[in-house]
Amino acid sequence: MVKTASPSSSSPVTITVSSGGRRRSMGLTSPIPRASVSANNPASPLRASGCGGRRISGGGASKDGGIEESNTEFVSYTVHIPPTPDRRPLTASEDGKSGTSFISGTIFTGGYNSVTRGHVMECSMESDAQAKTSSSVCGMKGCDEEAIKGRLCGGPCECGFKICRDCYLECGGKNGGGKCPGCKEPYKYVSDDDEDDEEEDEDQPLPLPSMAEFKLDKRLSVVKSFKAQNHPPDFDHTRWLFETKGTYGYGNAVWPKDGYGPNGFDPPPEFGEKARRPLTRKVGVSAAIISPYRLLILLRLAALGLFLTWRVRHPNHEAIWLWAMSITCELWFAFSWILDQLPKLCPVNRVTDLSILKGRFESPNLRNPKGRSDLPGIDVFVSTADPEKEPPLVTANTILSILAIDYPVEKVACYLSDDGGALLTFEALAETASFARIWVPFCRKHHIEPRNPEAYFGQKRDFLKNKVRLDFVRERRRVKREYDEFKVRINSLPESIRRRSDAYNAHEELRAKKKQMEAGSNVSEPIKVPKATWMSDGSHWPGTWASAEQDHSRGDHAGIIQAMLAPPNAELEFGTETDGENLIGTTDVDIRLPMLVYVSREKRPGYDHNKKAGAMNALVRTSAIMSNGPFILNLDCDHYIYNSLAMREGMCFMLDRGGDRICYVQFPQRFEGIDPSDRYANHNTVFFDVSMRALDGLQGPMYVGTGCIFRRTALYGFSPPRATEHHGWLGRRKIKLFLRKPKVSKKEVDEVCLPINGDHNDDDADIESLLLPRRFGNSTSLAASIPVAEYQGRLLQDLQEKGTQGRSAGSLVVPREPLDAATVAEAISVISCFYEDKTEWGKRVGWIYGSVTEDVVTGYRMHNRGWRSVYCVTKRDAFRGTAPINLTDRLHQVLRWATGSVEIFFSRNNALLASPRMKFLQRVAYFNVGMYPFTQCF
Ligand SMILES: O=c1ccn([C@@H]2O[C@H](COP(=O)(O)OP(=O)(O)O[C@H]3O[C@H](CO)[C@@H](O)[C@H](O)[C@H]3O)[C@@H](O)[C@H]2O)c(=O)[nH]1
Numbered sequence: 001m002v003k004t005a006s007p008s009s010s011s012p013v014t015i016t017v018s019s020g021g022r023r024r025s026m027g028l029t030s031p032i033p034r035a036s037v038s039a040n041n042p043a044s045p046l047r048a049s050g051c052g053g054r055r056i057s058g059g060g061a062s063k064d065g066g067i068e069e070s071n072t073e074f075v076s077y078t079v080h081i082p083p084t085p086d087r088r089p090l091t092a093s094e095d096g097k098s099g100t101s102f103i104s105g106t107i108f109t110g111g112y113n114s115v116t117r118g119h120v121m122e123c124s125m126e127s128d129a130q131a132k133t134s135s136s137v138c139g140m141k142g143c144d145e146e147a148i149k150g151r152l153c154g155g156p157c158e159c160g161f162k163i164c165r166d167c168y169l170e171c172g173g174k175n176g177g178g179k180c181p182g183c184k185e186p187y188k189y190v191s192d193d194d195e196d197d198e199e200e201d202e203d204q205p206l207p208l209p210s211m212a213e214f215k216l217d218k219r220l221s222v223v224k225s226f227k228a229q230n231h232p233p234d235f236d237h238t239r240w241l242f243e244t245k246g247t248y249g250y251g252n253a254v255w256p257k258d259g260y261g262p263n264g265f266d267p268p269p270e271f272g273e274k275a276r277r278p279l280t281r282k283v284g285v286s287a288a289i290i291s292p293y294r295l296l297i298l299l300r301l302a303a304l305g306l307f308l309t310w311r312v313r314h315p316n317h318e319a320i321w322l323w324a325m326s327i328t329c330e331l332w333f334a335f336s337w338i339l340d341q342l343p344k345l346c347p348v349n350r351v352t353d354l355s356i357l358k359g360r361f362e363s364p365n366l367r368n369p370k371g372r373s374d375l376p377g378i379d380v381f382v383s384t385a386d387p388e389k390e391p392p393l394v395t396a397n398t399i400l401s402i403l404a405i406d407y408p409v410e411k412v413a414c415y416l417s418d419d420g421g422a423l424l425t426f427e428a429l430a431e432t433a434s435f436a437r438i439w440v441p442f443c444r445k446h447h448i449e450p451r452n453p454e455a456y457f458g459q460k461r462d463f464l465k466n467k468v469r470l471d472f473v474r475e476r477r478r479v480k481r482e483y484d485e486f487k488v489r490i491n492s493l494p495e496s497i498r499r500r501s502d503a504y505n506a507h508e509e510l511r512a513k514k515k516q517m518e519a520g521s522n523v524s525e526p527i528k529v530p531k532a533t534w535m536s537d538g539s540h541w542p543g544t545w546a547s548a549e550q551d552h553s554r555g556d557h558a559g560i561i562q563a564m565l566a567p568p569n570a571e572l573e574f575g576t577e578t579d580g581e582n583l584i585g586t587t588d589v590d591i592r593l594p595m596l597v598y599v600s601r602e603k604r605p606g607y608d609h610n611k612k613a614g615a616m617n618a619l620v621r622t623s624a625i626m627s628n629g630p631f632i633l634n635l636d637c638d639h640y641i642y643n644s645l646a647m648r649e650g651m652c653f654m655l656d657r658g659g660d661r662i663c664y665v666q667f668p669q670r671f672e673g674i675d676p677s678d679r680y681a682n683h684n685t686v687f688f689d690v691s692m693r694a695l696d697g698l699q700g701p702m703y704v705g706t707g708c709i710f711r712r713t714a715l716y717g718f719s720p721p722r723a724t725e726h727h728g729w730l731g732r733r734k735i736k737l738f739l740r741k742p743k744v745s746k747k748e749v750d751e752v753c754l755p756i757n758g759d760h761n762d763d764d765a766d767i768e769s770l771l772l773p774r775r776f777g778n779s780t781s782l783a784a785s786i787p788v789a790e791y792q793g794r795l796l797q798d799l800q801e802k803g804t805q806g807r808s809a810g811s812l813v814v815p816r817e818p819l820d821a822a823t824v825a826e827a828i829s830v831i832s833c834f835y836e837d838k839t840e841w842g843k844r845v846g847w848i849y850g851s852v853t854e855d856v857v858t859g860y861r862m863h864n865r866g867w868r869s870v871y872c873v874t875k876r877d878a879f880r881g882t883a884p885i886n887l888t889d890r891l892h893q894v895l896r897w898a899t900g901s902v903e904i905f906f907s908r909n910n911a912l913l914a915s916p917r918m919k920f921l922q923r924v925a926y927f928n929v930g931m932y933p934f935t936q937c938f
């Protein structure tokens with residue numbers, strides 16, 4: 001099915017940058033030539049003007065893309081930003097200047113022919129300079145704003161510590177109940193004081209936590225844990241390494257000698273094969289907890305058994321019906337309880353060691369002299385469907401937390417799937433990309449956590465904790481201001497898009513009227529001009545329009561791909577000093593940003609879009625062509641990265657010995673903003689802290705939707721390199737299979753062996769290449785990317801096991817190819833609505849369709865092939881999300897999950913039909929998932 005595009009809708013998706021803005025112009029842009037393309041069908045994906053994209057320079061007026069200056073008519077209007085706690089006019093005397101600097105200083109332009117954005121006038125520098133010259137300057141280190149004139153001598157505190165308004169508010173002065181950084185006493189006003197105090201207090205060190213305390217503390221804990229071990233005769237080095245994890249690395253500094261006194265140190269022990277140390281470790285739940293738990297279950301089981309026998313043996317003959325009914329209910333209840341308990345018998349915990357990961361993949365060695373990262377790439381998928389229900393600001397924050405992740409920049413690619421096809425989401429993402437230029441270096445420089453600005457600035461805790469750099473206070477304030485402006489820009493987007501569209505539409509209407517008059521027809525006759533939604537460069541938005549015209553409504557629009565941030569260089573790039581151009585000094589900070597791509601798959605009436613699963617599958621294909629990361633992290637738009645090391649934690653499992661059998665690493669879902677009593681059981685504590693841990697002991701937890709790192713080859717429906725078959729109850733007879741060798745495995749319906757480069761003979765290769773289109777569709781680039789992803793996802797060679805091949809160390813340090821227009825065109829062709837016709841997408845490949853809880857089914861199918869999964873609970877939550885806090889939404893959600901479970905129960909995915917590669921208890925657990933709507937009411 002090929003739709004013809006209206007001429008305007010096939011014009012390239014481009015964003016204009018308005019000229020002007022003296023200070024920084026950060027338009028809605030990436031700094032790179034964008035391959036900006038939109039197309040309605042794969043046959044003619046690129047227009048001439050789309051090739052190579054228009055070069056959009058962040059600076060001023062260089063518009064070599066051919067936007068006619070003469071045509072441009074700027075309509076400027078001023079937006080007054082309401083005073084926030086951090087942006088309050090300083091003092092009365094300052095009012096004139098500082099007022100201009102941040103209130104009227106921000107001009108938002110938008111409307112006809114110009115992009116919506118705020119131009120911040122160069123003023124903050126001036127006010128900085130002023131503060132410096134004035135006599136009383138804020139006493140916080142790194143801050144040079146003018147101090148507030150307190151009622152007394154120096155400042156708002158009785159100690160006279162001088163402090164500017166911003167610092168004062170940030171320290172929790174006024175009504176925040178905070179403490180004065182000078183005297184560390186709670187703020188209060190006292191009328192008598194002397195000037196001497198002031199001088200002393202000025203000289204006091206910053207209230208930063210002292211390193212000495214910190215060190216002492218840690219060392220003591222090390223010593224203590226050694227004592228507890230009671231000097232085992234055969235000292236376990238690995239154990240020791242894990243014990244000292246995260247303190248000092250390895251050395252002899254804290255190696256205690258006889259008696260483990262504070263002064264005695266020994267040389268460190270020989271560690272032997274350094275490279276072979278495990279990245280992860282499984283720790284059973286301690287016997288002290290699990291034994292009583294098991295005993296309790298047993299006791300209850302016995303009691304239940306006795307009770308039921310008694311009930312059955314003593315029928316009540318007077319009311320036999322009542323008795324029978326209650327017996328049935330009781331038996332059913334007992335059954336469901338057993339189903340619930342059985343899988344929980346052997347839970348496990350896991351720990352990772354990030355320093356070994358770093359040592360193995362990121363330290364300079366012979367093959368990799370520059371110490372470039374040898375870690376595999378990760379593609380991050382974020383799904384959003386409706387900007388009304390999922391506010392663009394939330395999505396923007398999630399994206400920012402991803403862009404600022406602590407993982408090699410050139411290895412991360414972030415994709416936003418917009419199922420709404422909304423211009424609002426598109427422009428919000430463009431704004432996000434430009435704000436990320438400030439936010440991400442700031443996070444890297446000062447080790448900000450969490451890297452979601454809304455969450456970070458909303459934190460109640462002391463923001464100076466663990467911050468050591470002198471410029472922190474000043475830079476934090478600037479970034480906060482910038483973020484507040486960013487928020488205003490995002491929140492004003494709907495209005496400015498509407499205004500702009502109205503202006504364009506009115507213009508179109510006028511032109512149509514004029515034409516009509518020239519043609520000499522009846523003027524009073526109404527003419528129909530479609531009410532389009534316009535992009536800032538004066539072209540039609542190819543996605544959905546506010547007026548929902550044909551070809552431009554939800555469920556009927558073209559596929560759109562836009563790289564908002566180009567793939568970064570492989571080399572580190574450092575920034576420059578703070579100056580008029582740069583908000584923060586970045587001379588020692590990597591300022592590169594990961595690739596960021598907006599994707600909205602094509603939708604047409606008559607095609608089933610399969611909701612999130614369909615969106616994810618479109619992303620799997622697009623990303624295979626654009627970045628092809630061997631691992632994929634999936635996040636809902638309302639779940640952000642709370643721990644910037646989360647990806648590294650996940651990769652520890654994937655890259656550890658035996659990790660080649662892991663199809664995904666699931667992280668727990670944690671929620672914020674839930675009322676303390678958790679009225680609607682949003683936290684699901686039992687599920688996320690007990691059931692999932694228990695399943696982890698049974699070859700792996702279920703996939704529950706968001707916060708999960710996948711292996712790409714597992715998503716493609718391949719079987720793991722090795723699998724174990726469990727026959728009989730409780731897996732008494734185990735059979736090991738080596739699936740990579742094509743001859744060994746018996747051909748099953750669901751069996752696809754991993755593609756191995758050059759390992760199979762030519763006949764097999766031919767057959768496979770013939771089968772590929774049937775399985776994955778017609779894209780040859782996609783087919784070609786599969787073995788590459790498989791290779792890149794392998795373990796290092798020295799970890800290889802029998803029957804498998806590893807990749808050689810250092811094979812992933814090579815830079816990736818730059819993105820070109822042809823690649824983007826191919827990426828668009830694989831998100832067309834008919835691409836999946838007659839393929840196995842959604843059946844055996846990718847996210848599985850046909851269930852509203854696509855996640856559980858997708859995970860189940862992988863387990864069924866013999867893959868294992870891992871549940872990764874990190875000390876600091878890896879991801880956090882928002883949960884429905886009103887009852888209607890929550891009930892809808894629960895109902896949807898229950899419906900999904902029933903669907904699973906009545907499908908081929910019922911665990912009763914599982915393959916022998918699943919353990920007995922694992923099947924029980926999955927069976928229970930399908931059963932729970934019958935056995936219990938949530
Ligand atoms: O047509 C659609 C519908 C939804 N989504 C996205 O899918 C995600 C989940 O949808 P939501 O309605 O928020 O469902 P929740 O109940 O909040 O999510 C849980 O349950 C879903 C279904 O089991 C899982 O897919 C999710 O990952 C899991 O977090 C959101 O990011 C949506 O934007 C799409 O991309 N396209």
Ligand SMILES: [Mn+2]
Nearest residue numbers: 636638882883
């Ligand atoms: Mn959700």
